[in-house]
Amino acid sequence: MKILRGEKTKVIATLGPASSTPKIISEMILAGVDGFRLNFSHGDFKIFADYVKIIREQANRLKRNIAILGDLQGPKIRVGKIKSGAVQLKPDKVITIYDEEILGDENGFSTSYKNFSKEIEIGERILIDDGLLKLKAISKGKNSIKCKVIEGGLLKERKGVNIPDSILKTSALTEQDKKWIDFSIHNNLDFIALSFVRNEKDIFELKNYLKQKKASIPIIAKIELKQGVKNFESILKVADAIMVARGDLGVELGPEEVPPLQKFIIKRCIETRKLVITATQLLDSMINNPIPTRAEASDVANVVLDGTDAVLLTAETSIGKNPVRVIQTISRLIRRAEQIEFSHNVNYDYIETDEAHIQSIALASYQIAKDLKVKAIVPITYSGFTAIVLAKYFPTEPIIAVTNSLNIQKILKFYRGVESILLKDISDFEKVIELTINFFKTKKIIKKNDLLLFVGSLKTKQKSISNLIKVVSV
Numbered sequence: 001m002k003i004l005r006g007e008k009t010k011v012i013a014t015l016g017p018a019s020s021t022p023k024i025i026s027e028m029i030l031a032g033v034d035g036f037r038l039n040f041s042h043g044d045f046k047i048f049a050d051y052v053k054i055i056r057e058q059a060n061r062l063k064r065n066i067a068i069l070g071d072l073q074g075p076k077i078r079v080g081k082i083k084s085g086a087v088q089l090k091p092d093k094v095i096t097i098y099d100e101e102i103l104g105d106e107n108g109f110s111t112s113y114k115n116f117s118k119e120i121e122i123g124e125r126i127l128i129d130d131g132l133l134k135l136k137a138i139s140k141g142k143n144s145i146k147c148k149v150i151e152g153g154l155l156k157e158r159k160g161v162n163i164p165d166s167i168l169k170t171s172a173l174t175e176q177d178k179k180w181i182d183f184s185i186h187n188n189l190d191f192i193a194l195s196f197v198r199n200e201k202d203i204f205e206l207k208n209y210l211k212q213k214k215a216s217i218p219i220i221a222k223i224e225l226k227q228g229v230k231n232f233e234s235i236l237k238v239a240d241a242i243m244v245a246r247g248d249l250g251v252e253l254g255p256e257e258v259p260p261l262q263k264f265i266i267k268r269c270i271e272t273r274k275l276v277i278t279a280t281q282l283l284d285s286m287i288n289n290p291i292p293t294r295a296e297a298s299d300v301a302n303v304v305l306d307g308t309d310a311v312l313l314t315a316e317t318s319i320g321k322n323p324v325r326v327i328q329t330i331s332r333l334i335r336r337a338e339q340i341e342f343s344h345n346v347n348y349d350y351i352e353t354d355e356a357h358i359q360s361i362a363l364a365s366y367q368i369a370k371d372l373k374v375k376a377i378v379p380i381t382y383s384g385f386t387a388i389v390l391a392k393y394f395p396t397e398p399i400i401a402v403t404n405s406l407n408i409q410k411i412l413k414f415y416r417g418v419e420s421i422l423l424k425d426i427s428d429f430e431k432v433i434e435l436t437i438n439f440f441k442t443k444k445i446i447k448k449n450d451l452l453l454f455v456g457s458l459k460t461k462q463k464s465i466s467n468l469i470k471v472v473s474v
Contacts, residue, residue, distance in 0.1 A: 001398070001419045002032055003399075003419050004445065006338060007032065007334050008417035009309070009310065009416050010034040010311070011310065011311055011313070011330055012069060012277065013323065013326075014038075014039055015036050015039075015051050016039070016042070016315075016317070016318025016319050017318070018317065018320055018323050019317050019323040025054055028324055029059065029066060031324055031327035031328045032328070035068060035190070036068055037314075038051060038068065038189075040071055041071075041073040049187065065410065065413055065419075067190040067410045068189045069189070069193060069220070070183070070189045071193040072177045072180055072193060072194055072195055073174070073176065073177065073195060074173075075171065075174055075195075076160060076196065077113045077163070078112045078158050078159065078160055079104070079109055079155065079160075080101055080110035080111055081110075082103070082104040082105070082157040083104065083105045085156065086156040086157070088106065088153070089106065089154075091149050091152040093149045094148055094149075095147055096141075096144050097109060097117065097126070097135075097145050098110045098144045099114050099118075116145070117140055119166055119168055119169060120163060122138065123136065125150075125163070125165055126147060126162075126163055127161070127162040127163070127252075128159055128162075129159040130160065130251050131251040133152065134149075135148065135149055136148050160248070164225075172194065172196075172198070172201070172205045172206065178209065181206070181213070184217060185215040190410040190411065191414070193219075193222055194206050195222050195224070195245075196224060196225055196228070196248075197222055197224075197225070197239075198227040199227065199228075200235055202221075203235060203239050219240050219241070220241040220277065221239035221243070223235070223242060223243065223244060223245060223249065223261075223265060224248035229261065232265065233268075236269070237272075239274070240274070241274055241277065242275070244266070244276065244279060244308075246279060246281065262306065266306045267306075267307070267344070270392050272349045273388055275415060276310075277309060277310045278312065279311070282300055282312075282313060284296065286322070286325070290321075291329070292333075300333040304333075304338060310414045313326060358386055359389060363393065365377060366395050368469065369396075372471060374397055374451040374452060374453045375445070375451060375452055376398050376400050378454045379399065379454075380432050380454065380457070382403065382408070382426070384403060384411055386401075386455055387401040387415070387420070388415055394417070397453075400419050401418060402421055402432055403423070404422070404423055405422075406422060421436070423436075429456045429457065429468065429470075432454075433470070436452075448474055449473060450474045451471055451473055453471050453472075455469055456470070
């Protein structure tokens with residue numbers, strides 16, 4: 001368990017052509033990966049089915065608990081086909097964007113969104129390829145819109161298009177997304193990330209689709225649109241987790257807005273006990289280079305100090321030259337950053353459904369563990385909630401949860417400072433303590449006279465109830 005060597009922030013790696021073999025995947029797991037992201041924007045069902053099979057085979061072989069996240073493309077707008085694949089756009093040139101598909105050139109192009117011209121207003125910005133190209137709408141036709149090139153450059157087909165000044169009327173789920181959700185259900189993926197979340201209705205749309213399919217998968221809301229930032233609090237209430245998707249967020253709002261937003265989002269997730277993942281360009285230079293820049297090293301450290309549960313690597317591991325080295329590097333950066341003493345100035349939200357007073361039990365456990373310098377905090381949990389609440393107090397001691405659910409074990413995998421073990425029956429508190437201590441001895445996690453703090457329940461059949469703290473000397 002890597003949390004025992006002082007590495008609590010979790011690492012998620014995106015799979016791709018550079019990291020799809022059993023050898024690379026197993027080496028990434030050994031280097032410190034806690035889970036893998038499947039980016040459904042790139043690849044087909046067979047490719048990702050093969051990825052899932054390899055991940056599970058290697059995780060079982062290495063006896064590691066590895067979670068899998070499926071990332072939906074969502075209603076992403078992309079540049080249509082371009083003659084020769086790319087064309088140069090010069091500043092001040094007027095070009096036309098068409099609703100109907102055409103083969104684009106220096107005079108105009110189409111996009112993947114058929115109502116594009118109808119939902120853009122005169123004067124609004126159109127940003128292409130992560131903001132490298134900038135257009136401004138100047139006039140509208142029946143099924144097209146004329147734009148002036150403000151920032152020119154190379155226009156490439158399939159590049160993303162952002163329209164930060166507009167609120168699109170598209171559904172949160174495309175028909176292709178629904179096929180990928182079905183794939184996620186069939187392959188028992190552990191999380192689904194919903195892209196371009198605008199408001200809580202988008203989350204409910206996905207929840208309702210899962211309900212129709214009689215499935216339950218935690219939903220990660222990706223905050224990457226201006227509307228998503230505006231409606232963040234309502235999204236936070238209904239999503240299971242939040243992803244700070246810094247790529248599109250920086251395009252929509254400007255790069256200067258990303259750091260304060262990142263800090264705010266992470267803080268609110270801590271206060272509401274929600275899982276928070278920080279993504280995009282953490283070690284971007286390592287796509288080609290063997291070491292990160294100093295700025296990237298500082299960025300990773302700051303994310304860790306902000307209190308993120310997990311960091312998500314994208315192109316660094318999917319198409320980079322050395323994905324295993326990327327994992328080794330970010331693991332070192334995390335370990336070093338977590339040695340820095342840092343207190344989080346947060347005001348925890350009251351848990352409205354906390355009939356068992358888990359918030360108070362968790363705070364008391366945190367304080368006792370600190371005072372007694374215990375070896376580990378061991379919540380015995382059906383739902384995982386006790387472990388989650390404990391984790392958001394950032395105890396120095398590792399949290400090693402005991403649960404009877406493989407699904408809960410996978411969900412807990414992305415929470416900072418939390419590992420877990422699986423027992424078939426956790427109804428007998430004293431028996432679980434005995435089995436856990438024996439397991440810890442076998443794995444050389446504890447030695448004689450070490451203290452363990454167990455958090456459990458006297459009402460053993462009632463889920464999410466924790467009302468007992470017991471300190472045990474080995």
